Amino acid sequence: MKIWLLTTEYPPFFGGGIATYCFHTAHMFASFGHEVSVFVADSNLEKSISIETIENIRVIKFRPGLIETYKYLGYVAALSFQFSEIVEEFIKQEGAPDVLECQDYLGIAYFLLQKKKVLWDKLTDLPIVLTLHTPKFLCDIHDQAPVYRFPDYWIGEMERFCIRAADAVISPSRYLIDELSKYIDLTKLKTYIIPNPYETSNDKSLISWQESDREDLIFLGRLQYLKGILHLFRYFRELWDNGVNIRLKLVGGDTFFYPKSQTMSSYLQKKYRRYFEDGLVTWEGKKDPETLMQMLRKVRIGIVPSLIESFSYTVVELLSQGVMVIASDSGGHREIIEDGKSGFIFSHQNPESFKSKLLKAMELSPEKMEEMAENARKRLYELCSYEAVYNKKIKVLEELTHTKNCSRIFPFIRESQVEPQDKVQQKELFTEAQEEKDLLSIVIPYYNMGDYIKDTLDSLLRISYPQKEIIVVNDGSDEPKSLAILYQIEKNYPVRVIHKRNGGLATARNEGALNARGEFLAFLDADDLVSAEYYDWAIKILKYYSNVSFIGCWTEYFGAARGIWPTWNPEPPYLLVHNTLNSSGLVFRKRDFLLYGLNDPEMEYGMEDYECVIRMVKNGCRGVIIPRPFFKYRVRPDSMSRQFNRGNMLYLYNLISQKHADFYGKYAKDVFNLLNANGPGYLYDNPTWELPPIGFVSKGTENEIVGSLDWSTHEIPPELKEKLLSLWRRPFFRRALRLFFRLRLDKLF
Structure with missing residues (x-):
């Protein structure tokens, strides 16, 4: 079978679980003899496109930003359009694949699916599978981010459409399907639950678990609200203040904390300065995969307190290295970990459950820890081994390739609650004389x-x-x-x-x-x-x-x-x-x-x-x-x-x-929220662009702007902000401004 995989992340670039998933999925299919091509955007590419074969996998990298569409679409929407054009070009050159798989995140399959649904040549019969990771709009909701602000709101609309329009949706967990169902009607969609692949061994000889070798207690993940980092600090502050001197190591990149308008690391280091200074908590930043695997061999307990998680590769990687995991029940990892047998599950709805599970894990003997690690290894092999995942997934792909989608219903994001009344009640209004067929x-x-x-x-x-x-x-x-x-x-x-x-x-x-x-x-x-x-x-x-x-x-x-x-x-x-x-x-x-x-x-x-x-x-x-x-x-x-x-x-x-x-x-x-986040609707016509903030405008006409402004201030007056925004909507102005910077005229100031 010829399989094409579209993604924004692929090794050596690791942005998160998407890269890990794509790496293992590509290798899984290749190991079973399928012809796999990975299409990935790479901003560091010096030429427009590169093609290389790595371990029987064709990796096609392209440089984003090199097509005209970026002039009139925001980056993410334009990237989606570029993906569609590259796929079309490869289909033209070598024919269509048997199936195309794409991530949900950022809606990069949006234009591919829109074109398919409007009966685009060469795309109409192409089976397109959408694999769920966690769409950005769902992340933003749980991350306290401004979900209605452009372009983020529109990226969410693109993601929603992709989920509704795909020929099949594969989720790594029941949890994610349940969460998405709160925001999207999935009842009429073909949805499948298949765990993500991870190359595990059935060899019982694990790295021996010795208490003296494993001392660290680690939080592995981005410093991000949705990763549960603030909840975790609240739990540990109570422990520290009560004299429980457990040292916590944070490993992961930084993110922006929207409610406080600063990075999460800055917020944590200010709010919990005393505990950082006392050495009870340290932050080591992001680690490359090889260094991280070496580090995990010294970790005793890994904590995953996420507020939402589709399928945590962090949990998988921790368990694969014999690390005891304590995870929240807010994620697909609760379907991997068997509480008390291969790890521990706590609930944010019951904060005391974290303390009790942590202390219980700390008291386990090395023998018990090794027994639970062996249970976890078996569980991973049962759920995530290439063979286990492949046997489930290939059935879905074969079904899609052998069953043509004949739906005559366009997949709108939100189904109409009203049906047009003309079909029966007012049919008599239209006679043959009034309406000539075609x-x-x-x-x-x-x-x-x-x-x-x-x-x-x-x-x-x-x-x-x-x-x-x-x-x-x-x-x-x-x-x-x-x-x-x-x-x-x-x-x-x-x-x-x-x-x-x-x-x-x-x-x-x-x-x-x-x-x-x-x-x-x-x-x-x-x-x-x-x-x-x-x-x-x-x-x-x-x-x-x-x-x-x-x-x-x-x-x-x-x-x-x-x-x-x-x-x-x-x-x-x-x-x-x-x-x-x-x-x-x-x-x-x-x-x-x-x-x-x-x-x-x-x-x-x-x-x-x-x-x-x-x-x-x-x-x-x-x-x-x-x-x-x-x-x-x-x-x-x-x-x-x-x-x-x-x-x-x-x-x-x-x-x-x-x-x-x-x-x-x-x-x-x-x-209400769209207007609050972006200003009056008459000021914009493209939701894919990030808009400048809209301030209060005290003067009404353009003629008053120049004469009324205080040109000595360092702040941009609100009247000028509105004028600049109206100019920005005009293509000529944007073109002139681009030329201004290309000629380096800003250096004159």
């Missing part, structure tokens, strides 16, 4: 757009979808030139023109939709363009999925500005904070649009298309994005979007929230 009706609202309409029509005449009608809705144009061009269009283009009184963009779109004959409906403004394959692809997706009502794509700006806007599947709660897709250029099932998407004329200053999307999603009509810039948005100085200002945006957002108060109420907690 026909696409393209509606172009037109108001004094004579300078651009021919470009738009020419792009539509080039589209690959054959069954189409083009409807131009003249919304009371009064400019002579535009009227003359419209007359020419009626004579020379295969279009149907509908004339109406001026009523605004919303009424023009609605008029076109109500007069459309097609099963499918698309809107395109009279100055925008589309790629030839957009509609063909969109309709293919609409025909494939029964739970998808509209399709969008990435947006490419042209005209007065250039750039790419990466759009996203419109999912609440983020959808309720900011529009996530090219809502003026979508492709709909006409039935669903007529029932739930007709534009609201009350949105007279704009956002009528955004409000339409919210209304459709609220009513169970879901949308999907094709991650390609098929929609070409012309940027004009006098375009409607350029007329947005803080006043009308606040009015429109307020209007939308009033119209859909029930929908906003359902996600109130999430919307």
Whole structure:
């Protein structure tokens, strides 16, 4: 079997358990004769890509940051996109693997799975397995991190989608499945519980356990809140203050402690200074794997007090070296350790249980310790040996390769609680005369757009979808030139023109939709363009999925500005904070649009298309994005979007929230936290970037900024922060700033 493994960590780089897992998984499959390729990002790589074979494993390293996507996506999202492009390139060169396995952490399979689900060529039939380690969003929740702050929140959304969209999800423990089930609906997914592999020996001759050789008591892991380090110090402080002089050695890297806005090591060394100074606790930092294994041979007891852990390789490594382990019950390691037989399990819900288990372990005789170490060795071999894990895992992979996934349900992160009502109750609204099967009706609202309409029509005449009608809705144009061009269009283009009184963009779109004959409906403004394959692809997706009502794509700006806007599947709660897709250029099932998407004329200053999307999603009509810039948005100085200002945006957002108060109420907690973490939704349109902090703005207009600021202060005034943030949203400004640093102009200051 040809197996490809995608990861962010692989030896010699060890960031944590992911590297250990990938190393053992690759070697496990290779030892049973499979053809294994590991794809891993390596920032230290001097060239763009390197390929080498190590112990019958092909390791493909690539350098992140070398594709255009990094210009318009944050690092993690762009890395996911780069993974997908590299996989596509290798499939093109040598064919697809039998199965592709990827980690959940950071959602690096997001774009691979999104492309697969939108029927991307070469990916549709590729079985993709997601292996759970512990997704970042779950780590952040337990680490007291700001989970709603961009880009971390969006990384969590990417991870959630990967879990929902994978063909199979493999978890190393029941514990992790139970934890994830609190945040994601896993009931309809193919989930399997298979312990992670670890090369162990069935040889009974362990390193002899001698009390004189093993004196250290060690905490092995990152100094991190979710690793239980603060709980551990509280337990030990009580012991130390009561005269129990047990020395604790900390081995592991440092992390940032968000609630105190400092590193965890600094916080611990300040809060527990006396115990550090008395030598009761020492911190030795991170050790390389070889040094660590030498160190473990002198360790008597290892403590793993994690608040969450999927499958602790720390526990496995400690047990494999004959170390007695005391671990919390908050992790998959509770499924490895048999309490009192091969180690000890305590509960953070009962702090006294830690003290009793520790003292009990300290009192064990060398013979009893060696007996428990032997029990642990047998337990590890039974659960984690290559043979034991392989026999379980190969059955899953063979089942996937022999069973084609024929699901016609798109895997949205959050399933809709509402089903569209048209299927039965309002079926009589649509007769054969009103809806011609497979026909696409393209509606172009037109108001004094004579300078651009021919470009738009020419792009539509080039589209690959054959069954189409083009409807131009003249919304009371009064400019002579535009009227003359419209007359020419009626004579020379295969279009149907509908004339109406001026009523605004919303009424023009609605008029076109109500007069459309097609099963499918698309809107395109009279100055925008589309790629030839957009509609063909969109309709293919609409025909494939029964739970998808509209399709969008990435947006490419042209005209007065250039750039790419990466759009996203419109999912609440983020959808309720900011529009996530090219809502003026979508492709709909006409039935669903007529029932739930007709534009609201009350949105007279704009956002009528955004409000339409919210209304459709609220009513169970879901949308999907094709991650390609098929929609070409012309940027004009006098375009409607350029007329947005803080006043009308606040009015429109307020209007939308009033119209859909029930929908906003359902996600109130999430919307509240997203706004607190990132500022007003109108200030950003890309959740993959880290945003600068938003301060209080006391002056309202750009004209007042220069004259009102105190330019002598060392602090950045809040008014300037807001102005810089608005500039940062413009591709030209980011490009100019990048050039500023490339030319080293900052050295002038």
